[in-house]
Amino acid sequence: MMDIQIPDISLSAIAPEITLTLTAILLLMLEVFAANKGRDHLGYLALGGILLAALLTTRLVGDPVSTFAGSYVVDNFGTFFKLIMLLAVGMTVLMSMRYNEDNGVDSGEYYAMLLFVTVGGFFMASGADLMTLFLGLETLSVALYVLAGYTRTRLASNEASLKYFILGALSSGFLLYGMALVYGGTGATKLAQIGTAIAHGQVSAPLVAAGMLLMLIALAFKVAAVPFHMWTPDVYQGAPLPVTAFMSAGPKAAAFAFFIRVFAEAFPAMQADWWQILWLLAVVTMTVGNVIALAQDNVKRMLAYSSIAHAGYLLVGVTVASEAGVSAVLFYLLIYTFMNIGAFAVVSVVAGKGEKYTTFADFAGLGFRRPLLAMTLAMMIFSLAGIPPLAGFIGKFYLFMSALEGGFVWLAVIGVLNSVVSVYYYLKLTVYMYLKEEGSAVEASTAPFSPAMAVALVIAVYGVLAIGVMPAGYLAFAKTAFLSF
Amino acid sequence: MEAILFMTFAAVAIGGAIGMVISRQAVTSAVNLIVVMFALAALFAMQDAHLIAALQVLVYAGAIMVLFLFVIMLLNVREKEGRATTRNSTWQIVAILGLTPVITPVMAFFSVADVAHAPEAPADFGTTAGVGKILYTSYLLPFEVASVLLLAALVGAVILTKTKLR
CATH class of the missing domain: 1.20.120.1200 (NADH-ubiquinone/plastoquinone oxidoreductase chain 6, subunit NuoJ)
Structure with missing residues (x-):
């Protein structure tokens, strides 16, 4: 007989994760009954679970709680990311209902998969152990591979799923190899212990450096930073529109949470080594993303490249790694969730059944056909471009300010120049909507949208306006989130 | 040897x-x-x-x-x-x-x-009992998350191969 000390287990700290997992399992079970096939109420059940999880998550705001023998830590930093993810998944569920009906998706498993992605993201946001982080990332990725290929009758969707799976598995291999080397070099898997070991020099430096680089590569893949971005355009274009919207916001936020937590908690002593790599990564990512986006004629693909460019802006904050930098990243991710999902939601209304209408030409004359819809899209687009008084401007302002304060003047300059470039392709879409004659193929794309979609759009518009006009409260929360670890 | x-x-x-x-x-x-x-x-x-x-x-x-x-x-x-x-x-x-x-x-x-920094392995290292012990203590949460991962993967495999679209 040996004695086993069961670690302290705080179930209330993981209550949101438990809620989401149970909701997902409940959805899988209810799906079995024929009466539930293809009905919206499974979506509303998922939404109920998400709201309950959001309620439980907000109750965890406050002092950090470390539980499960230090492999999970609930602090404001993680909580902020969890709320972003819940917002993203909630808006995605709202915009999925109509889409699923149009595209013949029987919905139980679809919503369950969305919830599994969210649970995985939660473990990435709060994991304080390399094992927890890795398993969270895998849960998120596996469910995303499936979601990307959900509309199996579309060839592009199959392609997206397969590409994402193969490249994603490769990047997971890099991550795991890096983690193994870091463990070999420090003898610890808990981030805090790795951090102390490195700070005290009780490590074998070559192993840790190699491990850190491999982990950096894998994380750069997950946030779609150039040169590890090759999968992004094809996957974003091929995946079903609501999934693309979700992918560009929720999982991206989770990947940034992982990124920041590992580098700020485990490798802060090596900042002199990694900031130059991140600097270069940020510059290349924004520039390549923006320049290639200029040449796109498909709106979905344009938004994919725009999301690469935005990952570049966010990497600016990670490079700075100061309080201002990290809280600017959090703040920007919140804004980005509102505006990007909002933009994708409008695109999915215009795209119609089978996603037939996604080129720029299909948006011609939208401003006259559907004035409200066009105005919403214009608002999201202007926010993405960073035009005041919308939220995107405030977000970029704080990001580039943090770079200036941290002494990264060139980074800020390149960032601002890049957002000037991005205005061209964002405005191109508005020009199509308001100044071009209607094309021939547009008549079918005027499907009335569902109440759920309307709610999603109202949330997006509210977010973009409210944060744009009164950012103080959100920013203050983002600041406390940084201080929490 | x-x-x-x-x-x-x-x-x-x-x-x-x-x-x-x-x-x-x-x-x-x-x-x-x-x-x-x-x-x-x-x-x-x-x-x-x-x-x-x-x-x-x-x-x-x-x-x-x-x-x-x-x-x-x-x-x-x-x-x-x-x-x-x-x-x-x-x-x-x-x-x-x-x-x-x-x-x-x-x-x-x-x-x-140098392997000098590597921590001393515990006496029960590598045995079933030793692995089981850390699996249910310091790695309890990852162990539980693995079950969610496997469930998601299992359901996902069925979705990708068997789902019918209307």
Whole structure:
């Protein structure tokens, strides 16, 4: 007989994760009954679970709680990311209902998969152990591979799923190899212990450096930073529109949470080594993303490249790694969730059944056909471009300010120049909507949208306006989130 | 003695890996991979990780690779379907050997990585009891998350293969 000390287990700290997992399992079970096939109420059940999880998550705001023998830590930093993810998944569920009906998706498993992605993201946001982080990332990725290929009758969707799976598995291999080397070099898997070991020099430096680089590569893949971005355009274009919207916001936020937590908690002593790599990564990512986006004629693909460019802006904050930098990243991710999902939601209304209408030409004359819809899209687009008084401007302002304060003047300059470039392709879409004659193929794309979609759009518009006009409260929360670890 | 055994098993593992990549028959590749798994199991056993060694044989060399072989045989994969290029494999071997002078210094760099900092392994290291103990104490949460991951993967596999769209 040996004695086993069961670690302290705080179930209330993981209550949101438990809620989401149970909701997902409940959805899988209810799906079995024929009466539930293809009905919206499974979506509303998922939404109920998400709201309950959001309620439980907000109750965890406050002092950090470390539980499960230090492999999970609930602090404001993680909580902020969890709320972003819940917002993203909630808006995605709202915009999925109509889409699923149009595209013949029987919905139980679809919503369950969305919830599994969210649970995985939660473990990435709060994991304080390399094992927890890795398993969270895998849960998120596996469910995303499936979601990307959900509309199996579309060839592009199959392609997206397969590409994402193969490249994603490769990047997971890099991550795991890096983690193994870091463990070999420090003898610890808990981030805090790795951090102390490195700070005290009780490590074998070559192993840790190699491990850190491999982990950096894998994380750069997950946030779609150039040169590890090759999968992004094809996957974003091929995946079903609501999934693309979700992918560009929720999982991206989770990947940034992982990124920041590992580098700020485990490798802060090596900042002199990694900031130059991140600097270069940020510059290349924004520039390549923006320049290639200029040449796109498909709106979905344009938004994919725009999301690469935005990952570049966010990497600016990670490079700075100061309080201002990290809280600017959090703040920007919140804004980005509102505006990007909002933009994708409008695109999915215009795209119609089978996603037939996604080129720029299909948006011609939208401003006259559907004035409200066009105005919403214009608002999201202007926010993405960073035009005041919308939220995107405030977000970029704080990001580039943090770079200036941290002494990264060139980074800020390149960032601002890049957002000037991005205005061209964002405005191109508005020009199509308001100044071009209607094309021939547009008549079918005027499907009335569902109440759920309307709610999603109202949330997006509210977010973009409210944060744009009164950012103080959100920013203050983002600041406390940084201080929490 | 230990060094000789290590070298032998390492050589078998690398040989098997090279064989797997360059062989033209899918079945030969799979059998080569089984050889790699066995050699790895032996390496694990030499590191006192007995449970991992046993699992390596049971799960990877046993269950997973047998399943692979079944699938390959059922699908009847032929040489032409399997690969896009038919480059001469001698060149591939030459290329690998040519890279050796580049890789060796890198490896040497890592092997100076002193093991002095490695923490002392506990007495029950590598035994089933030892692994079970840490699995239910310090890695309890990852252990639970793994079950969510497996559920998601299982449901996902069914969705991708069986779902009907209206």
